[in-house]
Amino acid sequence: MVAQLVRLKLTLLANTFRRSVWQTIGLVVGSLYGLGVLVLVVAAAVAGGTADPVVTGHVLTLAGALVVLAWWVVPVFAFGVDATLDPRRFVTFAIPRRTLLAGLALAGLVSIPAAVTTLGALGVSFAWWRQPAALVAxxxxxxLATALCVVGSRAATTALAPLLDSRRYREVLAIVAVVPLLLIGPAVGWLADGVEVTVDGAGSDALGAAIAxxxxxxxxTPLGAPWALASAVHDGAWALLAARVAICLGTLALAGVVWDRALARELVTPRGGGSSATAAKGLGWFGRLPATPLGAVAARTATYWVRDPRYAASIAMVPxxxxxxxxxxxxxGAGGVVLLLMAPLAAWLLGFGISNDVGYDNTAFALHVATGVRGRVDRWGRVLPVLVAGLPLCVAFAVVGCAVAGRWDALPAMLGLTAGTLGASLGISSAVSARLVYPVPKPGESPFKSPQGATMATMLAQMATMGIILAVSVPTLALAxxxxxxxxxxxxxxALGVGLVTGVLVLLLGVRWGARTYDRRLPELLQQVMAFG
Amino acid sequence: MSDQTGPPPAAPAPVPPPDVSAALSLRGLWKRFGQKIAVAGVDLDVPTGSFFGLVGPNGAGKTTSLSMATGLLRPDFGTVHVHGTDLWALPERAKAELGVLPDGVRLFDRLTGAQLLTYAGLLRGLDRDTVAERTEDLLQAMDLVGDRDTFVVDYSAGMTKKIGLASAMIHAPRVLVLDEPFEAVDPVSAANIRDILHGYVADGGTVVVSSHVMDLVQRMCSHVAVIAGGHVLAAGTVAGVRGEQSLEDRFVDLVGGRRESEGLAWLRSSSASS
Incomplete structure (x- = not known):
């Protein structure tokens, strides 16, 4: 049975290769990239280990702890990322729980992230190649670390499954998850600064002193203990080694028990309990906007921007x-000057938000096809709410940015750049989204889940969109x-003049071209989203 | 994308001209998905004022045919006329006469039930008062008044089906095309919906439903077409198609015999062999 589960997972993995050419290319590119990173990391670890095993050991412990943490935490936020072996799918097969547990644990190793983690964990061990004892440790x-990653992540998701079942909780969680993601950039910058300072100071000794x-x-901690075994051997601290091994094994056992308990509960609890239905009184935007098809599409778009976590996540980024x-x-150290970037970035984020609107609609788009909504109505209906809400916001951002940076002289150029970016991104998005549709998380899924096989096509479509937006913004940029x-x-x-003119022009032309394309290939658009399943 | 002005392929028989008096007239519809030919030359006339059942096994091409008949899927070849209007030449005019409940598509489920109906009504170009009035009536008829402010995403499968059906009806179309309308709907609601549909037909409307349930079609419909393997095997009044047999037996005869060999195997009446 265990072997069968592993074989099932292998088959599922192999089938993802067979589903489409894009998917295969995406996986190959992804694997090559992963492999490249892996080789670099291992090479760096070996080089570091040769030069200074103590500091390298510390760095490996910290980096490894982050990897384990990611394994435990990310699936909770990006729920449903790997639901291929959702334990609930096995409810109707009378598989003994112990067997199921062992099978799921082993099958959990069969995935690209798990393979990369395993290879990486084993590879970096060769940092200790000069000391056979430490190498073995x-x-x-x-x-142990790989086992902790897999079992811990399964335990976390299975134990939290009842919470994740509630739609509202999932949606709040998904939006909350934006915050740490946004902070990654500054955190990396801060770390890099730290390293720079220490390197400037006194080389690796200082670095070692800083992180020791x-x-x-x-x-x-359970996160770092498995990675710190070799350091303990290197120092000859046998008691420490024993303690760390005990921490690893204890955590592993604890995670196993938690998972086992949660699984037992999961197998006897039917899906979809605790439906706390949410409600909204009245007609909302539908009652306020004009009672025309255009007003209706705009009202629907406005409602979705607030209510659908996939849009709300991108709104949450703006403030x-x-x-x-x-x-x-x-x-x-650049200070407030960086805030000048705020307005054009917000404009770009808002405009780019509708670049795959039909993909976001998913098959609900059938309503537009069946009712024969005209392209002009559909395109403007999606653009107007973003434009009406976004323009004042972006102008406010530009003014505040200039004020904080103390650069009132830059205001005309900023306004031109912002208006140009908003118009260009909305216009190009309107045009592109009638032509290129790529898979996105389906309605109700985590905004961070990237659908299987989407990667390559999605990247190409997004890069094409961004490229065109950038291209039409060149005149404004060249002046601003x-x-x-x-x-x-x-x-x-x-720049203000050129920005305004290009913004308005690109918006009008983009929407017009998008509307024509939409009218011409309305059923084909629907078939494209139907194909996402 | 596809070039629809090309000549039809070498069809086995000459295609009669579309029946402009029919509510829905399909001629020589073909659709291929990759290697698989889903619909291979469907000709079908749905008389105005009929309650038309479309039956067929899974994968017979029912949904594909209905999608092409309602403008959701562009046929490779063939024409669709809705009350004499060429759907694929004048989609806006033809679609205005159609009310569609597609199978297996999502709804805009972040809207409440009342919002979704309002949306469908406004998209159809109705004015605000008409939309408000009909929304109330439809919620009442579908027994969804208590759930008007609940998001459609929190509806049960049957409720979702009912709200989809309601949004297909809000503009009082002349032809209703419903793909599996009774799936997951409870018996009481199904009976209510049947009453609504019968009343609608009695007033001159035309209903096309697809279904797996032969018994239901036999009791409910005036006309029926049996479709399998992308072909129409039999079409006409329910009495005419089923003859002395029950519709179900007749269906099994038609479809079962079809499976044995290619070509015109369905003309031979081989019953017991499977």
């Missing part, structure tokens, strides 16, 4: 932008950038 640690206490603490930029600005950077006030006014 590191290899054992690698195996941290690694010491992390080495005592966070100033915070993130401020964090970046203060850490790298020197105006802001030199600074050159006269150029700024020119």
């Amino acid at each position: 590191a290899l054992v640690g690698g195996v 206490p941290l690694a010491g603490v992390v080495g005592w 966070l932008l100033p915070l993130v930029l401020l964090a970046v600005g203060t850490t790298n 950038l020197p105006a802001i950077l030199l600074p050159q006030a006269a150029l700024g006014w020119a």
Whole structure:
């Protein structure tokens, strides 16, 4: 039975290769990329281990702890990422729980992330190649770490499954998850600064001194313990080694028990309990906007931007932008000037948000096809709410940005750049979304789940969209950038004019072209989203 | 994308001209998905004022045919006329006469039931008062008044079907095309919906339903077409198609015999062999 589950997972993995050419290309590219990163990491670890095993051991402990943490936490946020072996699918097969547990655990190793983790964990062990004893300890640690990753992640998702069953909780969680994601950038910047400072200071000794206490603490946690086994051997601290092995095994056992309990509960609890139906009084936007097809599409779009977590997640990013930029600005010393980026970035985010609107509709788009909504109505209905809400917001961002940066002279150029970006991104998105539809998380799924096989086609479509937006923004950029950077006030006014003109022009032409394409290939658009399943 | 003006392929028989008096007239419809020919030359006339049942085994091409008949899927070849209007030449005009409940598609389920009906009504170009009035009536008829402010995503399967049906009816179309309308709907609601549909037909409307349930079609419909393997095997009044047999037996005869060999095997009446 265990072997069968592993074989099932292997078959599922193999089938993803067979589903489409894009999927295969995406997987191959992804695997090559993963392999490349892996080789680099292992090479760095071996080089570091040769030069200074102590510091390398600390770094490996910290990095490894992050990997384990990611394994435990990410699936909780990106729920449903790997539902191929959802335990509930086995409810009707009378498989003994112990067998199912063992099978699911082993099958959990059969995935690309697990393969990368395993290879990485074993590979970095060779940082200790000069000391056979430490090498053995590191290899054992690698195996333990991989087991902790897989079992811990399964335990976390299975134990939290009842919570994740509630739609509202999932949606809140999904939006909350935006925050740490946004902070990754500044955090990396801060870390890089730290490393830079220490490297500038006194080389690796200083670095080692900086992270040694941290690694010491992390080495005592279940996250870092398996990675710190080799360090203990290297130091000859046998008691420490024993303690860390005990921590690993204890955590593994605990996770196993939690998983086992949760699984037992899961197998006897039917799906879809606790339906806390949410409600909204009245007609909302439908009662306020004009009672025309255009007004209806706009009302629907406005409702979805707020109510659908996939849109709401991108809305949530907009107010966070100033915070993130401020964090970046203060850490790298640029200060408030970075806030000048805020307005064009917000404009771009908002405009790009509708670049795959039909994909977001999924097969609900059939209503537009069946009722024969005209392209002009559909396109404008999707653009107008974003334009009406987004324009004042972006202007406010531009003004605040200039105020904080103390660069009132840059305001005309900023306004031109912002208006140009908003118009261009909305116009190009309207045109492209009538032509290129790519799979996105389905309604109700996590905004962070990228659908299987989407990667390559999605990346190409998004890159094409961004490329075109950038291309039509070149005239504005060519005027606005020197105006802001030199600074050159006269150029700024020119940038304002050119930005406004290109923004309006691209918006009108983009929507028009999108509407024509839409009218011509309405049924084909529907078939494209139907094909996503 | 596809070139629809091309000549039809070498069809086995000359295609009669479309019946402009029919509510729905399909001629020489073909559709191929990759290697699989889903619909291979469907000709069908749905008389105005009929309650038309479309039956066939899974994968027979029912949904594909209905999708092409309602403008959701462009046929490779063939024409569709809705009360004499060429659907694929004048889609806006033809679609205005059609009410469609597609099978297996989502709804805009972040809207409440009342919002979804309002949306469908406004998209059809109705004015605000008419939409409000009909929304109330439809919610009442579908027994969804208590769930008007609940998001459709939280509806049960049967409720979802009912709200989809209601949004297909809101513009009072002349032809209703319903793909599996009774699936997952409870018996009481199904009986209510049948009453609504019968009343609608009595007033001159035309209903096309697809179904697996022969018994239901036999009791409910005035006309029936049996479709399998992308072909129409039999079509006409229910009495004419089933003859002395029950519709179910007749269906099994038609479809079962079809499976044995290619070509015109369905003309031979081989009953027991499977």
